[in-house]
Amino acid sequence: MSRGKHSARLLSIFAILTLLMTGCEEPAKTVFDPKGSAGESQLDLIMLSIYIMIFVFVVVMAIFFYVLIRYRQKPGDNSIPKQIEGSMKLELLWIVIPIILLAILAVPTLSTTFSLAEEAPDNGDALRVKVTAHQYWWEFEYPDLGIKTAQELHIPTNEKVYLELTSDDVIHSFWVPELAGKQDLNPGKTNTMWLDAKEPGTYAGRCAELCGASHALMNFEVVAEDRSDFDQWVAERKNPSSEPQTAEQKAGKEVFTQNCMSCHAIDGTKMKTKGDKGPNLTGFAKRNKVAGLMENNDENLEKWLKHPDQIKPGTYMPSFDYLNKKDMNNLKEYLRSLE
Numbered sequence: 258m259s260r261g262k263h264s265a266r267l268l269s270i271f272a273i274l275t276l277l278m279t280g281c282e283e284p285a286k287t288v289f290d291p292k293g294s295a296g297e298s299q300l301d302l303i304m305l306s307i308y309i310m311i312f313v314f315v316v317v318m319a320i321f322f323y324v325l326i327r328y329r330q331k332p333g334d335n336s337i338p339k340q341i342e343g344s345m346k347l348e349l350l351w352i353v354i355p356i357i358l359l360a361i362l363a364v365p366t367l368s369t370t371f372s373l374a375e376e377a378p379d380n381g382d383a384l385r386v387k388v389t390a391h392q393y394w395w396e397f398e399y400p401d402l403g404i405k406t407a408q409e410l411h412i413p414t415n416e417k418v419y420l421e422l423t424s425d426d427v428i429h430s431f432w433v434p435e436l437a438g439k440q441d442l443n444p445g446k447t448n449t450m451w452l453d454a455k456e457p458g459t460y461a462g463r464c465a466e467l468c469g470a471s472h473a474l475m476n477f478e479v480v481a482e483d484r485s486d487f488d489q490w491v492a493e494r495k496n497p498s499s500e501p502q503t504a505e506q507k508a509g510k511e512v513f514t515q516n517c518m519s520c521h522a523i524d525g526t527k528m529k530t531k532g533d534k535g536p537n538l539t540g541f542a543k544r545n546k547v548a549g550l551m552e553n554n555d556e557n558l559e560k561w562l563k564h565p566d567q568i569k570p571g572t573y574m575p576s577f578d579y580l581n582k583k584d585m586n587n588l589k590e591y592l593r594s595l596e
């Protein structure tokens with residue numbers, strides 16, 4: 258193949274890759290536009306390394322082109338240039354300069370890395386969240402508040418939230434591009450990190466470690482609210498309205514008890530829901546997403562209940578395609594009543 262064809266092909270591959278990497282949704286939400294102080298200090302590190310790399314690139318290219326032009330072979334001159342091997346001065350120069358550059362990069366990198374992994378202070382005021390990753394969903398437990406939830410991490414704005422991260426199965430990685438991360442979640446080990454959000458909003462989170470068939474679908478959201486809204490959310494979670502009101506909801510609760518309860522817990526109901534294999538569904542009706550992925554509406558809920566494996570390949574959630582139309586509708590009614 259000619260060189261021209263080769264580079265044309267390479268270029269088109271890069272073009273496709275660039276398109277893929279920018280993604281189709283919300284391309285503006287990146288680490289380059291942080292919305293919290295953890296994200297800001299990570300951006301500072303990224304910029305520091307980019308500036309050092311630009312500096313090295315420019316200096317090396319300048320020397321390269323200078324040498325290329327200044328020492329090019331001139332017509333009629335066949336002499337051997339002056340040989341410089343073993344020059345102590347030059348050897349020292351190109352050993353010491355990289356060491357200095359690496360030190361400039363290493364010192365802030367190490368200190369930032371350690372400060373971003375800081376654990377919650379012992380004074381009892383800090384907001385702690387235990388994050389447990391599962392194939393393919395996220396569990397968020399607030400041990401000091403007695404709340405367990407899934408897929409949506411609620412935090413108050415302008416406060417450091419301390420995360421204790423672990424995994425139930427394989428290695429995952431917690432990443433909210435605008436706020437903080439990435440931090441691995443390893444089975445049998447707890448890693449720590451903290452994050453904060455300066456403005457209320459919903460921030461997209463991703464799993465950043467290949468963890469199985471639905472790794473790329475293991476999404477979650479961080480919902481940052483003013484302290485008063487957060488307190489209200491806490492109060493609702495602690496005292497959820499989970500008791501069915503209508504006849505459909507009551508029948509739906511029966512369907513839930515028989516089919517879903519061994520895996521899914523709902524707090525605040527009179528039944529003993531002990532399930533913890535799947536996401537805790539307390540307040541499900543108020544979540545933005547079904548399965549952390551699709552808009553939380555009736556149609557998507559039914560799609561998920563009927564064929565979860567078609568939406569998240571490899572999910573442990575079984576198909577509930579066998580429910581008759583009436584049971585399915587009642588179950589949805591019940592789930593939509595969980596506020």
Ligand code: CUA
Nearest residue numbers: 429464468472
């Ligand atoms: Cu979990 Cu990738």
